[in-house]
Amino acid sequence: MSVDLKSPADVEGMRIAGRLGGELLDFLTPLITAGVTTGDIDRAAHGYMVDVQHTIPATLNYAPPGYSPYPASLCTSVNHVVCHGIPGDRKLKDGDIINVDVTVIKDGYHGDTSRMFFIGKPSIQARRLVEITYEAMWRGIRAVRPGAHLGDIGAAIQRFAEGHGFSVVREFCGHGIGRRFHEEPQVLHYGRPGTGLKLQPGMVFTVEPMINAGKAAIRALADGWTIVTADHSLSAQWEHTILVTGEGFEVLTVSAGTPAPPPAPA
Ligand code: MF3
Numbered sequence: 017m018s019v020d021l022k023s024p025a026d027v028e029g030m031r032i033a034g035r036l037g038g039e040l041l042d043f044l045t046p047l048i049t050a051g052v053t054t055g056d057i058d059r060a061a062h063g064y065m066v067d068v069q070h071t072i073p074a075t076l077n078y079a080p081p082g083y084s085p086y087p088a089s090l091c092t093s094v095n096h097v098v099c100h101g102i103p104g105d106r107k108l109k110d111g112d113i114i115n116v117d118v119t120v121i122k123d124g125y126h127g128d129t130s131r132m133f134f135i136g137k138p139s140i141q142a143r144r145l146v147e148i149t150y151e152a153m154w155r156g157i158r159a160v161r162p163g164a165h166l167g168d169i170g171a172a173i174q175r176f177a178e179g180h181g182f183s184v185v186r187e188f189c190g191h192g193i194g195r196r197f198h199e200e201p202q203v204l205h206y207g208r209p210g211t212g213l214k215l216q217p218g219m220v221f222t223v224e225p226m227i228n229a230g231k232a233a234i235r236a237l238a239d240g241w242t243i244v245t246a247d248h249s250l251s252a253q254w255e256h257t258i259l260v261t262g263e264g265f266e267v268l269t270v271s272a273g274t275p276a277p278p279p280a281p282a
Pocket residue numbers: 075076078086090091100117118119128222224241255
């Protein structure tokens with residue numbers, strides 16, 4: 017396994033790409049309301065990336081081995097969709113929850129981030145799932161420091177999510193990121209403390225837990241991309257791109273509208 021350590025110039029490029037990813041979500045936020053289709057969000061995102069940011073939508077025509085080219089400029093995953101939801105004619109309606117996951121490329125560097133949004137008023141369970149998933153991501157991020165292990169991140173996320181009665185999706189994970197969209201290492205969202213790769217300053221990877229209200233099992237739809245919960249329970253996800261620094265971590269995908277971190281646990 018070879019994990020790339022970013023140079024100072026790489027880190028500067030990743031900071032810019034990361035901020036632009038956050039700013040794209042900021043731009044989309046007011047649009048994500050009842051009556052809008054996920055395709056509308058995709059078209060707005062494409063225009064903003066290409067015409068305003070001069071970034072490239074990394075997901076458009078992205079085709080890892082065994083996949084057909086992904087047909088859109090972002091992923092929109094509504095309710096029981098876990099990830100990789102393809103934008104289309106579906107109208108958002110009151111009570112929906114949606115993950116919007118964007119990856120921009122600027123000067124060759126990738127910035128990958130996602131947030132959850134409520135359409136109108138969420139159910140109590142939906143709100144709780146989204147909030148617990150947000151804190152789970154942050155528990156994982158706060159485990160990042162030189163000398164810590166990848167397993168510390170997964171363990172922190174798993175313990176918190178399962179402690180609240182939710183389950184962690186196993187088949188998808190965080191990933192190294194840089195000039196390539198998906199690099200080593202794989203960042204599992206479950207695991208045991210003290211196991212796995214030891215973290216070093218200069219590593220950059222995403223933390224992006226997918227947490228289900230019901231069981232962890234998933235299945236893929238016939239489009240080859242969309243992943244749903246097998247039991248049709250709600251699923252939530254948040255994502256940031258993280259740099260391992262000399263002291264701890266730096267969140268690269270920050271922008272003016274990035275939600276505040278939750279209070280640090282006592
Ligand atoms: N942005 C997703 C991630 O966090 C990957 C989406 S790939 C796509 O890794 F092709 F589905 F868009």
